[in-house]
Amino acid sequence: xxxxxxxxxxxxxxxxxxxxxxxxxxxxxxxxxxxxxxxxxxxxxxxxxxxxxxxxxxxxxxxxxxxxxxxxxxxxxxxxxxxxxxxxxxxxxxxxxxxxxxxxxxxxxxxxxxxxxxxxxxxxxxxxxxxxxxxxxxxxxxxxxxxxxxxxxxxxxxxxxxxxxxxxxxxxxxxxxxxxxxxxxx
Numbered sequence: 001x002x003x004x005x006x007x008x009x010x011x012x013x014x015x016x017x018x019x020x021x022x023x024x025x026x027x028x029x030x031x032x033x034x035x036x037x038x039x040x041x042x043x044x045x046x047x048x049x050x051x052x053x054x055x056x057x058x059x060x061x062x063x064x065x066x067x068x069x070x071x072x073x074x075x076x077x078x079x080x081x082x083x084x085x086x087x088x089x090x091x092x093x094x095x096x097x098x099x100x101x102x103x104x105x106x107x108x109x110x111x112x113x114x115x116x117x118x119x120x121x122x123x124x125x126x127x128x129x130x131x132x133x134x135x136x137x138x139x140x141x142x143x144x145x146x147x148x149x150x151x152x153x154x155x156x157x158x159x160x161x162x163x164x165x166x167x168x169x170x171x172x173x174x175x176x177x178x179x180x181x182x183x184x185x186x
Contacts, residue, residue, distance in 0.1 A: 002043045004029050009049040012041060015106075018049065094124045095139045096147065118150050129160065129180055137166050141174040151176060 004010065004021045010031055011018040017039060019031040028040040096117045098105050105113060121138055128136045140147045155163045155178060166175035 010046045011049055013045055013047060090133060092128055092133055092136045093139060096121060097141055114150060117147055118154055121151055122154060132182055134180055136178040137175055139175045
């Protein structure tokens with residue numbers, strides 16, 4: 001088990017937090033971020049910043065700077081990506097990966113995540129129908145197929161749409177194309 005001392009500079013392995021060790025609470029390490037927030041983590045979630053020996057053993061094939069660069073928070077992207085090649089050939093692309101929908105999923109249960117993803121898909125489909133868009137691409141990823149099954153169930157409840165797996169070359173296996181049948185008497 002890793003040991004930390006009060007005052008050690010640490011960074012969180014799977015998140016974008018860093019700070020100084022302020023104390024210990026039960027079997028967790030309490031850190032204070034530069035913004036003054038106190039957060040607690042398990043010891044195996046933390047790495048001493050100054051302890052490059054630990055970093056080298058964890059990332060023997062990578063340099064410290066490349067590891068820290070990878071750890072930097074990625075640029076925020078909109079989960080709705082618009083693409084226009086022709087005026088009439090508009091495709092609404094909706095990325096349902098949870099990282100694109102919320103800034104931090106910490107504290108969300110799998111049920112909460114799935115509910116947010118399906119509600120986002122429904123909202124975007126309803127938007128496309130209302131605005132007479134002919135096609136929507138839902139990017140759901142491959143995963144275990146739970147989100148895809150939920151989307152299939154959701155899409156099956158609409159009368160005026162059909163759907164199929166999206167173009168493999170463009171989206172891989174993790175996307176569904178939704179075609180909206182336009183009703184001329186609306």
